[in-house]
Amino acid sequence: MKNLLLKPHFAHTHWLRQRLSALFLLPLSYWLFIFVKHCLQANYSEMLSWLHLPINKYALIAWFLLVCYHGAIGMQVIFEDYIPRHRQRLAIWTANTFFMGLALSAVIFLVQI
Amino acid sequence: MPHNRPISPHLQIYKLPLTALISISHRLTGVFLSVGLIGLVYILWQITLGDEKFNDLQTALHSISVQILIIGFVYALMFHLCHGLRHLLWDAGQTFSREKLTYYALIELFISVSLTIFFVMEIM
Numbered sequence: 001m002k003n004l005l006l007k008p009h010f011a012h013t014h015w016l017r018q019r020l021s022a023l024f025l026l027p028l029s030y031w032l033f034i035f036v037k038h039c040l041q042a043n044y045s046e047m048l049s050w051l052h053l054p055i056n057k058y059a060l061i062a063w064f065l066l067v068c069y070h071g072a073i074g075m076q077v078i079f080e081d082y083i084p085r086h087r088q089r090l091a092i093w094t095a096n097t098f099f100m101g102l103a104l105s106a107v108i109f110l111v112q113i
Numbered sequence: 114m115p116h117n118r119p120i121s122p123h124l125q126i127y128k129l130p131l132t133a134l135i136s137i138s139h140r141l142t143g144v145f146l147s148v149g150l151i152g153l154v155y156i157l158w159q160i161t162l163g164d165e166k167f168n169d170l171q172t173a174l175h176s177i178s179v180q181i182l183i184i185g186f187v188y189a190l191m192f193h194l195c196h197g198l199r200h201l202l203w204d205a206g207q208t209f210s211r212e213k214l215t216y217y218a219l220i221e222l223f224i225s226v227s228l229t230i231f232f233v234m235e236i237m
Contacts, residue, residue: 019169019200019201019204022197022201024198024202026194029194030174032153033232033235033236036183036236037170037235037236039156039170039174040171040183040236040237042237044163044167044168046165047160048130048160049168051160064153064154067150068122068150069152069173071143074140074143074147075143075144075147078140078143078144098147101148102150102151102154105154105157105158106153106154106157109154109157109160109161110157110171112161113157113160113161
């Protein structure tokens, strides 16, 4: 409680970031859907020409960045709830590195394509 | 020591209500989807490697075991999305009464299953 009073903004901003990233992810999920559909149904050149359209490419980049951000802050809350305090920092650091790595690779691959 | 104080529910005996099961599933699906992200990034990587790798990937994606994983991923995403929408509703201060909680939980399950069926039919 003392901690909450000292840092009243922390929990609130965390909550707000989780909700805002969720709101932005909602419409962007359309591109994930089309992407997965192409993975299963399109041939290579159809896939490439879809990915080369800037709107599709940037929407997918935004989706990957936001989803990694949303996942990282979500995982942080889970670790805070279930992992003993002295191991939380390492767990959260590991999760952040995992999501950062995924986001970075996704952006690099999408820019390369 | 006399046990005359109220104790917390024993999780092995206490039957979790639907709302609690859905709440923990929201977290579980979040973790499952995070792991699934590795698969999506792997797909992107294969696309950068060219025509042949993409065809190999597509063959793998059409195998039964991967198709089951894809259906699982789609359901987890639809469930996570529907429950997330309810969180947004709650944040707006709506649907907090006990009857409404269970009622909306059932609606949410129904919609997530329907959306999964729709999307799976579309992509496969």
